[in-house]
Amino acid sequence: MVNGLVTNSSNNRLAALRAKLGEAGVDGFIVPRADEFLGEYVPPSGERLAWLTGFTGSAGLAIVLSDRAAVFTDGRYTTQLAAQTEPALWERRHLIEEPPAEWLKANAAGRRVGYDPWLHPQAALDRLAASGAILVPLPANPVDAVWADRPAPPSAPAEPWPEAFAGRSSAEKREAIARELREAGQQAVVLADPHSVAWLLNMRGGDLDHTPLALAFALLREDGAVTLFMDPAKAGPALREALGNGVSIEPRGSLPAALAALRGRTVRLDPEATPAWFGEALREAGATPILAPDPVRLPRACKTEAERNGARAAHRRDARAMARFLHWFAAEAPRGGLTEMAVAERLLAFRRAEDRFRAESFPAIAGAGEHGAIIHYRATPATDRAVRPDESFLIDSGGQYLDGTTDVTRTLWTGPGAAPAELRTRYTLVLRGMIALAATRFPEGVAGPHLDAVARRPLWDAGLDYDHGTGHGVGAFLSVHEGPAAFSRAAAVVPLREGMILSDEPGFYLPGAYGIRIENMLLVRAERDLPGPKRWLGFETLTLVPFERALIDAAALSPAERGWIDAYHARVLAEVGPGLGGGEADWLRRACAPL
Incomplete structure (x- = not known):
């Protein structure tokens, strides 16, 4: 332990996490594979599940209680899960055949179980809540509090993807999706999936090793204007020129203020692809979240x-x-x-x-x-x-x-x-x-x-x-x-x-x-x-x-x-x-x- 943080050589990560849960006043914590962008692939800074359990597959979730812990994955990774996790610490469960909600119902009904609202879509939380566990959003992720040498977030530059390859301009795409919002009586949509952001803006990046994404959020309004939330330093002159005046770039720290400005507006959220944090922030701001599929997914496909x-x-x-x-x-x-x-x-x-x-x-x-x-x-x-x-x-x-x-x-x-x-x-x-x-x-x-x-x-x-x-x-x-x-x-x-x-x-x-x-x-x-x-x-x-x-x-x-x-x-x-x-x-x- 170094100043309360667990070093990479420590075998006591689980015990350290449980100590933090006690300080937070919860009986357990849910650790998904996803980072705040809820994707299958995550940068090293988002590999919380792997750091805690040793399991490196691209689909999984762990639940840590004060007296037991389980890690779940699907049929692609059951053999890998058995090889990479310690059976004395982790129960191994099949994500489909033994869903986490059933495990929670059997082991944590009525108990306070914490979660990071940035790492779960609302639909997933609703399924877990059916277990009878009392789900408690935590203001800070306790895994991060004990991860001593957590890597820095990626900072690769974002680049324009040529229209010759895309087949449609970003302006055309933005207008088509904005028209769908207007027809539905919605004033804006939160795009939390970086793939949707990449498609909409004809933008690619290098934040992940194998998927050419710039990890970012976006807010598209009914008039076609977009606010792109990512480090402005990642956007060079070529990208800014390609995006044009219809797209402004703000740091992620500007998100709370941008959502607060939507007071009285109706805002679309995909309940399967948007962190639950967004819905709560919009409700607190006096906006009306409408749960509906990401309007970009189908045209992108x-x-x-x-x-x-x-x-x-x-x-x-x-x-x-x-x-x-x-x-x-x-x-x-x-x-x-x-x-x-x-x-x-x-x-x-x-x-x-x-x-x-x-x-x-x-x-x-x-x-x-x-x-x-x-x-x-x-x-x-x-x-x-x-x-x-x-x-x-x-x-x-x-x-x-x-x-x-x-x-x-x-x-x-x-x-x-x-x-x-x-x-x-x-x-x-x-x-x-x-x-x-x-x-x-x-x-x-x-x-x-x-x-x-x-x-x-x-x-x-x-x-x-x-x-x-x-x-x-x-x-x-x-x-x-x-x-x-x-x-x-x-x-x-x-x-x-x-x-x-x-x-x-x-x-x-x-x-x-x-x-x-x-x-x-x-x-x-x-x-x-x-x-x-x-x-x-x-x-x-x-x-x-x-x-x-x-x-x-x-x-x-x-x-x-x-x-x-x-x-x-x-x-x-x-x-x-x-x-x-x-x-x-x-x-x-x-x-x-x-x-």
Whole structure:
């Protein structure tokens, strides 16, 4: 302990936090994964959950009581949670099957449980309040009070994103959203999601390692004027010129005064994406908060033609990097001598050589053998495993290019021997599910949860399943995980619309043995060759990476499935092959030969 703060070498973080809770007069405290921007990815200064528990997954929440503590995550991270947390200190719970509200009801009903109103949306607090616990907002976060060497907040410069890539000017976007406010009788909207701020203002930044965001809040008024709340030092001349006179920039410390000035006004808040602090501040100011979805989320998800073309171009370049990587891996893996981290670094090097590449879209998941069964595994120096001959290898990775965001997963066989029959059978089931979803055509109005089972059907027929959603939305040089649409039973029922980009990634995981996942990106498009009065939609596959032939059981495929794979591989060869030379081109021709 140093002046009441816990040093990083201390094993007593939990005890120190409990001491602070006693001083605050509460019996417990809720520690979410999110920071004040409520996003999936947070800067080092916002990693409170990881600092306290040791769990580094991107989805989770901890509840600390005076006599017990629990940490929750979803099916992607259950194995990781068990490996990273101390069972003597933390109960491990499944976020979906054992929700935090149920745990609170069983262990804290009637007790005072504190929370930081900057770190929870009101909708999440309402769900927790149903437990019977007395939720108490705290003026200061007690974790911060005991985190001795907490990193400083990020301060990367914000930059304009060219209209040539965005397809619409910021002024057009601001007027469209302002018109929606006027039609709803609302005078302003709080945009607490930095992705919405980035889209609205055609602005990008470097505050996160893998998502090109400037972490900021914004207030959009019914006349289209915007106040951007972030450190003014982050906005250079180029950004200020691009934003124009309709956007003013104020430090975050100006937020209370700006909200107080809305007295008597009706202000829109997204109850799932806005810290509860905003609603309370507006009510105290005499404004009327209206709970409604963020008006930017849906138009952001429906990509402009420029964004669709950018995605296609980014995926072609990404496919060239992947082809070079797979050619290299096919030669090196059978010899042994590789490690998971070395493989991920080599893939990153191939991507860095591509035009407009800016960063990985997330840390690569490179899992050899049994590590492939850890759905969101990340190799570290402590876990870095040799990649051995004759085993499976799962590589899930993506790139942030100036014109698009990519995400692709392939499960590979290292060789030189033949893959076992069980692995080939299950790989082929996963591949059949991926094809089934990609080939689906559906009437307008169908949502992602309605299609999730399409990709699972081949596995279900064999008595198998996977514990994650089938697909997530993807941004345009923004987050690799973007709402509001998703292929998942747990997702909101948001009808799919033309221009949305989503992943198609069924899988199967046998803990302690291997993992299988195959992922392509799909662009929702109109289907114009179907008769009848209804409007039909389908998918354009954006990803252009061959499948692992050593794992395909061709005899288990229907003629239509074989035809789909052959047509896909022919397209890969036609679009990616001309950018390769020598041995890489020869390898791609073999990889894309008809089944």
